[in-house]
Amino acid sequence: MSDYAIKTVNLTKRYSGLWSKTPVEAVKKLNLEVHRGEIFGFLGPNGAGKTTTIKVLLGIIYPTEGEAYVLGKPAGDPSNHYNLSYLPENPYFYDYMTGEEILTFYARLFGIPEPDRTKRVRELLDRVGLSRAANQPIRTYSKGMQQRIGLAQCLLNDPQLLILDEPTAGLDPIAHIDIRDMILDLRAQGKTLFISSHQLSDVERVCDRVAILNRGEMVKLGKLEELLSGGHVELIAEKVNEGVLEPIRNLGGRASLHDGRLIVEQPDDGTIDRVIDLVRSSGGHVISVKPYRRTLEDLFVETIQGGNRQ
Amino acid sequence: MKKRSTGLLIAVVALLVVQAGLQMRVFPLWQKNYAPKTATPVGLSPEQLLVAVAGFREFMAGILWVRADGFFDSGNYDAVLPMLRLVTWLDPHNLDVYATGAWHMGYNFTDEAQRSDRRYLLPALKFLEEGIQNNPNVWDLYFEMGWMYYHKIQDPVNAVPWMYKANEFENIIPARRHMLAHALFKSSQFDQAVNTWGRLLLDAEKERTKDWESLNLYDVRQKNLEDTILDILRRYGPNAETQPPIDMGFDAKVTVVRPRVILVEGTLNIPTIGARVTVILRNKGQKLDYTPKALETFTLEVDPNLTYMQDSLAVRDMKFRREIDMSKDPKMYSFKAPEYEVEFIFDPRYASPNIQDRIGSDGVGMTDRRYLDTSDPSARMLRKVVTITREEILMLRRGAE
Amino acid sequence: MNATFALAGATFGEAIRKRILLVILLAALVILLISPAFEPFAGRGQRTLVISFGFGIIQLAGTFIAIIMCTGLIPTEIERRTIYTILSKPVQRYQFVLGKLLGAIATLGFVYLTMGLMFLLITRWTLGEFDPKIVQGLIMFFFQSSLLAAVTLFFSTFVSPLVNYFLSGGVFLMGNLMSTFLDTIQRNPEVTPLTRIPVQILTVLLPNFANFNIQNPIINPEQVLTDEVAYLVQTIAYAVIYMVLLLVASILIFNQREM
Numbered sequence: 001m002s003d004y005a006i007k008t009v010n011l012t013k014r015y016s017g018l019w020s021k022t023p024v025e026a027v028k029k030l031n032l033e034v035h036r037g038e039i040f041g042f043l044g045p046n047g048a049g050k051t052t053t054i055k056v057l058l059g060i061i062y063p064t065e066g067e068a069y070v071l072g073k074p075a076g077d078p079s080n081h082y083n084l085s086y087l088p089e090n091p092y093f094y095d096y097m098t099g100e101e102i103l104t105f106y107a108r109l110f111g112i113p114e115p116d117r118t119k120r121v122r123e124l125l126d127r128v129g130l131s132r133a134a135n136q137p138i139r140t141y142s143k144g145m146q147q148r149i150g151l152a153q154c155l156l157n158d159p160q161l162l163i164l165d166e167p168t169a170g171l172d173p174i175a176h177i178d179i180r181d182m183i184l185d186l187r188a189q190g191k192t193l194f195i196s197s198h199q200l201s202d203v204e205r206v207c208d209r210v211a212i213l214n215r216g217e218m219v220k221l222g223k224l225e226e227l228l229s230g231g232h233v234e235l236i237a238e239k240v241n242e243g244v245l246e247p248i249r250n251l252g253g254r255a256s257l258h259d260g261r262l263i264v265e266q267p268d269d270g271t272i273d274r275v276i277d278l279v280r281s282s283g284g285h286v287i288s289v290k291p292y293r294r295t296l297e298d299l300f301v302e303t304i305q306g307g308n309r310q
Numbered sequence: 311m312k313k314r315s316t317g318l319l320i321a322v323v324a325l326l327v328v329q330a331g332l333q334m335r336v337f338p339l340w341q342k343n344y345a346p347k348t349a350t351p352v353g354l355s356p357e358q359l360l361v362a363v364a365g366f367r368e369f370m371a372g373i374l375w376v377r378a379d380g381f382f383d384s385g386n387y388d389a390v391l392p393m394l395r396l397v398t399w400l401d402p403h404n405l406d407v408y409a410t411g412a413w414h415m416g417y418n419f420t421d422e423a424q425r426s427d428r429r430y431l432l433p434a435l436k437f438l439e440e441g442i443q444n445n446p447n448v449w450d451l452y453f454e455m456g457w458m459y460y461h462k463i464q465d466p467v468n469a470v471p472w473m474y475k476a477n478e479f480e481n482i483i484p485a486r487r488h489m490l491a492h493a494l495f496k497s498s499q500f501d502q503a504v505n506t507w508g509r510l511l512l513d514a515e516k517e518r519t520k521d522w523e524s525l526n527l528y529d530v531r532q533k534n535l536e537d538t539i540l541d542i543l544r545r546y547g548p549n550a551e552t553q554p555p556i557d558m559g560f561d562a563k564v565t566v567v568r569p570r571v572i573l574v575e576g577t578l579n580i581p582t583i584g585a586r587v588t589v590i591l592r593n594k595g596q597k598l599d600y601t602p603k604a605l606e607t608f609t610l611e612v613d614p615n616l617t618y619m620q621d622s623l624a625v626r627d628m629k630f631r632r633e634i635d636m637s638k639d640p641k642m643y644s645f646k647a648p649e650y651e652v653e654f655i656f657d658p659r660y661a662s663p664n665i666q667d668r669i670g671s672d673g674v675g676m677t678d679r680r681y682l683d684t685s686d687p688s689a690r691m692l693r694k695v696v697t698i699t700r701e702e703i704l705m706l707r708r709g710a711e
Numbered sequence: 712m713n714a715t716f717a718l719a720g721a722t723f724g725e726a727i728r729k730r731i732l733l734v735i736l737l738a739a740l741v742i743l744l745i746s747p748a749f750e751p752f753a754g755r756g757q758r759t760l761v762i763s764f765g766f767g768i769i770q771l772a773g774t775f776i777a778i779i780m781c782t783g784l785i786p787t788e789i790e791r792r793t794i795y796t797i798l799s800k801p802v803q804r805y806q807f808v809l810g811k812l813l814g815a816i817a818t819l820g821f822v823y824l825t826m827g828l829m830f831l832l833i834t835r836w837t838l839g840e841f842d843p844k845i846v847q848g849l850i851m852f853f854f855q856s857s858l859l860a861a862v863t864l865f866f867s868t869f870v871s872p873l874v875n876y877f878l879s880g881g882v883f884l885m886g887n888l889m890s891t892f893l894d895t896i897q898r899n900p901e902v903t904p905l906t907r908i909p910v911q912i913l914t915v916l917l918p919n920f921a922n923f924n925i926q927n928p929i930i931n932p933e934q935v936l937t938d939e940v941a942y943l944v945q946t947i948a949y950a951v952i953y954m955v956l957l958l959v960a961s962i963l964i965f966n967q968r969e970m
């Protein structure tokens with residue numbers, strides 16, 4: 001069990017409203033296994049149950065059924081909290097405090113003694129680029145600065161596991177890159193990152209594995225390369241004979257021919273070489289061969305539409 | 311992982327028990343020492359209650375008292391009494407309200423300078439008594455009570471115990487102690503009066519060198535002691551000036567001159583000037599009893615059908631005569647009862663010293679063939695009671711005497 | 712413990728910046744300052760007026776500040792999600808509640824200190840004397856407000872702030888009047904046990920706020936007091952025990968709570 005940074009077994013969370021009779025099932029029988037040292041993307045549209053799962057992991061709410069373990073201990077175990085950190089979505093802090101004061105406050109919650117505390121706070125302010133704004137009240141910070149303070153408070157305890165809920169929500173593209181770089185940097189230090197998001201482009205490139213959640217259920221899980229494999233290759237050729245169309249179609253792709261111009265969409269399974277051979281042998285002229293890999297976006301939309309159709 | 315809560319639940323229950331025990335210990339102490347001594351909160355609106363509970367009792371009482379004072383001045387006594395209740399409920403330690411309130415009731419609820427509506431004497435006494443119950447550890451209200459008997463009711467015998475009580479306090483104003491000796495003297499307890507002056511003199515002697523005031527106090531007490539002894543010797547010693555008794559030839563009569571207006575006149579053979587005869591008009595047989603025992607049954611209500619008017623008539627050339635107009639104030643003179651009585655009293659205890667020198671403050675030097683009243687052990691008095699019917703006062707039928 | 716104090720400090724820091732509380736405090740200070748000017752309205756001496764009015768204002772301000780501050784302490788943290796960053800740190804829920812209560816008490820301490828100093832200054836200035844009993848009275852009112860803060864904090868773990876205003880206000884009024892009410896009932900022979908016993912039970916269970924009002928003998932110093940020190944000690948002990956009771960109950964509920 002301690003190989004997993006996070007593990008859930010048939011985790012189910014139902015919110016039973018005081019007034020409404022039908023409870024909301026925010027998470028249904030979720031089985032998650034997050035390895036140590038990986039960046040795990042926890043993806044899903046709004047209302048999928050991502051934040052709910054994270055709150056269970058942190059012990060802020062309790063599971064209705066099933067179990068959840070974090071760093072080898074039951075979720076919510078106080079000793080865990082020395083080794084993990086959490087950045088809520090749209091974090092908000094006591095805004096009368098300055099950047100330095102709020103970090104000092106959180107450092108005290110971690111029980112970091114002086115003089116380490118001051119040193120650590122200064123270090124982190126520097127690291128997230130807020131040294132100059134350290135003595136301004138948080139009230140005066142921009143959204144990006146507040147998110148960086150949020151990241152800094154996550155790093156105070158040098159955690160093994162970071163749980164980031166929508167870390168890039170509402171930030172501009174440059175800030176996205178900043179945060180992505182920081183995430184990569186943390187993985188390089190051997191930390192586990194559990195990142196929830198409904199935006200894809202920024203995490204696409206850094207997640208080792210992702211789980212896709214829809215309406216509380218996990219609809220897809222896997223290594224990023226595997227999930228993204230199975231794209232296609234597009235070939236364009238000219239002066240192609242009618243006669244090769246049939247053998248090419250037999251190789252499994254879609255092919256069309258107009259005025260000697262051939263467009264083939266061939267699965268990315270190595271058969272494209274045979275297509276090229278066939279074109280050449282018939283005296284055709286290959287103009288371009290372009291691979292189209294699947295993006296996370298495609299995967300996301302495909303899976304969820306599939307799920308919604310049921 | 312939900313927390314186990316059995317332990318906490320047990321702790322809550324245990325603490326509830328502990329706090330309950332402590333609360334039952336603390337609250338009686340609070341009531342004894344710190345609670346505002348409250349009468350029933352009758353007639354108090356919820357908002358007033360709220361403001362009062364919020365800690366502004368004394369402040370509210372202060373505002374009300376100022377208003378009540380205004381009503382006294384304008385003579386609106388019906389508004390004053392409920393207000394006094396409220397003020398004392400809110401702030402039962404306001405001695406001023408008790409003292410002034412009782413004084414207003416006893417002295418100022420009148421229709422003319424000399425003439426007073428005695429019905430209010432009972433509420434005044436009752437009011438003072440309540441004040442004493444709420445403030446048993448200050449001398450002021452004991453003294454006020456004694457003063458009420460001594461001066462307003464002119465009953466020195468019942469004033470004495472209250473003056474004794476007030477004298478028990480260390481911090482009573484020194485001159486106020488003298489009233490005990492005066493009350494004793496007026497109630498003909500001459501030995502006790504001399505003793506009291508003597509004791510007061512000894513007290514003053516200890517401190518006479520302290521300051522001018524103390525020296526003055528010493529002088530006053532010394533003079534009073536000497537005067538008292540001299541008076542006693544002159545009036546009751548060998549060859550007493552009060553003997554032989556003189557015949558007062560006391561008589562009085564009542565004539566209705568117009569409806570609700572009576573003429574009272576009479577004779578009193580007192581040779582010196584300054585004597586006064588008290589006249590009382592009241593429902594027949596409804597003599598007021600002010601004694602402490604009767605106090606228990608008093609209420610603060612006054613009976614609207616009762617009339618109890620008292621006036622004082624000066625004697626000139628051995629005659630007295632006064633027209634008393636009772637047509638103006640139907641609240642004071644309802645004239646609902648079938649019969650009334652008019653009482654004429656000459657009381658030597660409250661006569662001026664020059665008269666007392668001749669007849670004694672206890673009346674040993676006077677006699678009267680018809681109206682001498684010796685029922686009061688502290689003094690001989692002259693008393694005549696005349697009955698008069700409602701018809702006569704209202705002149706519904708001719709023929710009043 | 713460090714975490715608890717950090718939370719208490721943050722609570723204090725935030726509370727004393729809250730505009731509504733500052734307005735109440737300021738208003739109380741101003742009214743205290745001009746209270747000698749009310750003299751013409753008071754039928755009694757200046758001493759009675761200044762002291763009773765001062766205590767009244769201070770108690771009223773303390774009550775409002777305690778309730779208004781504490782209804783929001785926990786719900787606001789949940790609403791703006793600051794509680795998530797806190798509870799994801801090695802902070803136990805009981806520490807969070809304790810920190811909130813300590814912060815509230817510290818705030819009340821500050822409020823009472825300011826008002827108390829002003830009050831002492833006013834009494835010194837108008838009456839020309841310094842009465843140490845006033846300090847005693849202030850301390851007792853401070854404990855009263857602290858107990859009220861614990862009551863409000865307790866309710867805030869399971870009811871909305873609006874409901875809490877009325878609940879806490881109601882408990883405060885009841886806790887002020889109940890025992891006197893009970894006393895009246897007990898003296899009335901016509902009251903049946905059917906009425907008396909439930910009232911008795913309720914009185915014993917509810918926090919008694921009347922105990923903390925000791926202004927009466929301060930305004931009327933001629934009263935003779937017995938067991939004064941014992942009374943003060945026991946009443947303070949009562950406040951502390953009841954506060955611990957409310958704290959444990961709050962923790963009990965807060966532990967089960969989902970946010």
Ligand SMILES: Nc1ncnc2c1ncn2[C@@H]1O[C@H](COP(=O)(O)OP(=O)(O)OP(=O)(O)O)[C@@H](O)[C@H]1O
Pocket residue numbers: 015016017024025026044045046047048049050051052053089198970
């Ligand atoms: N406290 C709550 N009480 C009742 N229902 C809730 C509560 N919190 C969340 N839900 C419901 O549970 C479902 C999952 O919500 P959750 O916040 O976990 O989604 P999410 O994946 O984090 O969405 P988002 O991307 O918008 O943050 C939603 O339908 C939401 O309405």
Ligand SMILES: [Mg+2]
Pocket residue numbers: 050051052089165
């Ligand atoms: Mg969310």
